[in-house]
Amino acid sequence: MKRTVIIHSGGMDSTVLLAHLVAEGREVHALSVDYGQRHRRELVAAAEICAHYKVPHRIADLRGVTSLFGANALTDSQVAVPEGHYEEASMKATVVPNRNMLLIATAAAWAMSLKASSVAYGAHGGDHAIYPDCRPAFADALDKAIRLADWHEVSLERPFVGMDKTAIVKRGVELGVPFALTWSCYVGGDRHCGKCGTCVERKEAFLRAGVADPTPYAG
Amino acid sequence: MKRTVIIHSGGMDSTVLLAHLVAEGREVHALSVDYGQRHRRELVAAAEICAHYKVPHRIADLRGVTSLFGANALTDSQVAVPEGHYEEASMKATVVPNRNMLLIATAAAWAMSLKASSVAYGAHGGDHAIYPDCRPAFADALDKAIRLADWHEVSLERPFVGMDKTAIVKRGVELGVPFALTWSCYVGGDRHCGKCGTCVERKEAFLRAGVADPTPYAG
Numbered sequence: 001m002k003r004t005v006i007i008h009s010g011g012m013d014s015t016v017l018l019a020h021l022v023a024e025g026r027e028v029h030a031l032s033v034d035y036g037q038r039h040r041r042e043l044v045a046a047a048e049i050c051a052h053y054k055v056p057h058r059i060a061d062l063r064g065v066t067s068l069f070g071a072n073a074l075t076d077s078q079v080a081v082p083e084g085h086y087e088e089a090s091m092k093a094t095v096v097p098n099r100n101m102l103l104i105a106t107a108a109a110w111a112m113s114l115k116a117s118s119v120a121y122g123a124h125g126g127d128h129a130i131y132p133d134c135r136p137a138f139a140d141a142l143d144k145a146i147r148l149a150d151w152h153e154v155s156l157e158r159p160f161v162g163m164d165k166t167a168i169v170k171r172g173v174e175l176g177v178p179f180a181l182t183w184s185c186y187v188g189g190d191r192h193c194g195k196c197g198t199c200v201e202r203k204e205a206f207l208r209a210g211v212a213d214p215t216p217y218a219g
Numbered sequence: 220m221k222r223t224v225i226i227h228s229g230g231m232d233s234t235v236l237l238a239h240l241v242a243e244g245r246e247v248h249a250l251s252v253d254y255g256q257r258h259r260r261e262l263v264a265a266a267e268i269c270a271h272y273k274v275p276h277r278i279a280d281l282r283g284v285t286s287l288f289g290a291n292a293l294t295d296s297q298v299a300v301p302e303g304h305y306e307e308a309s310m311k312a313t314v315v316p317n318r319n320m321l322l323i324a325t326a327a328a329w330a331m332s333l334k335a336s337s338v339a340y341g342a343h344g345g346d347h348a349i350y351p352d353c354r355p356a357f358a359d360a361l362d363k364a365i366r367l368a369d370w371h372e373v374s375l376e377r378p379f380v381g382m383d384k385t386a387i388v389k390r391g392v393e394l395g396v397p398f399a400l401t402w403s404c405y406v407g408g409d410r411h412c413g414k415c416g417t418c419v420e421r422k423e424a425f426l427r428a429g430v431a432d433p434t435p436y437a438g
Binding site: 109 | 281320331332354357360
């Protein structure tokens with residue numbers, strides 16, 4: 001049985017990916033990362049989803065790193081979360097420096113210690129090319145580094161890279177994913193705000209997929 | 220002035236590298252990483268050395284990651300530190316999974332937030348090829364990933380990669396490095412044990428360089 005560590009945020013994309021890998025018959029281990037995100041509610045969502053799928057789940061604490069490096073809207077309550085559609089200027093405010101490399105390096109450490117054969121994450125075709133560390137060239141270079149980092153070879157997988165968010169929702173419906181357990185909102189309340197960039201995208205993905213959105217939005 | 224983040228362990232190699240970069244006229248920022256190492260004395264050494272050179276110094280806390288993943292001689296007091304010369308079997312006991320990628324990714328995060336142009340570390344030609352993440356192919360792949368990870372390009376530098384430890388000691392003497400402040404021992408006492416692999420290498424480097432070793436060894 002192929003053993004895979006999945007980076008699981010508690011959001012829609014990584015939850016559908018988790019269900020997809022479980023359906024493939026893999027032995028899945030889920031890792032969430034606490035990097036001091038204001039939307040800590042997603043860590044609770046991740047734990048609930050892993051319990052639903054009976055998948056081992058760990059939360060790695062990276063706050064000792066991220067608190068050192070710079071202010072941004074995701075980890076600093078003094079910086080406003082941009083509303084509406086993503087645009088270049090507003091999106092730069094949501095960047096934790098080198099976040100994806102830190103997350104993937106952490107997951108790779110766990111994969112090496114578990115002798116897993118891969119790390120999978122929910123990168124998809126709808127990811128905003130504005131984030132440099134969402135681009136394929138970045139993932140390809142990091143895949144190569146991870147394969148070379150240990151005696152036991154671990155690869156980096158992006159099974160949904162050819163899909164957009166709408167296709168991911170459709171795949172989730174096929175798999176019976178409990179979307180109501182997933183969490184997207186960046187603002188940090190106890191309900192989805194309905195207004196931030198991730199909430200707007202979440203609404204649109206359900207709408208375009210023709211699927212009823214089970215999310216109770218605050219606005 | 221070129222701004223560089225140096226990964227600084229408090230050991231000999233990274234201390235000579237720090238002095239070397241300062242002598243080049245660079246603006247140097249030093250990062251040490253607390254990954255739960257038993258030889259925590261090296262973090263004190265790093266702070267003292269940075270104070271000596273009047274270089275800003277931060278310690279990033281990665282214990283929330285490393286405590287999750289596996290037992291090894293560097294972070295687990297239940298695992299013995301191998302004595303004598305390094306050999307393949309004993310060296311594998313000193314591996315923290317994916318440690319170098321985690322350290323470098325952390326330093327790169329700081330470099331991106333400082334708008335520094337590079338991350339430098341003390342990899343050298345005497346590094347044990349037995350550690351996969353000490354090999355040039357690993358560093359080259361990771362350099363590429365780091366350059367692609369942010370809008371602001373950061374490169375990964377290994378200025379001493381063509382030198383061995385003896386040459387590094389000689390360079391340190393030219394630069395007036397205060398070797399007595401540096402720390403190598405992996406065992407975790409308050410004096411260098413004189414017997415573990417790093418102590419043996421330290422002694423040999425001074426001996427081969429023809430330089431008096433200022434270290435008070437316990438044995």
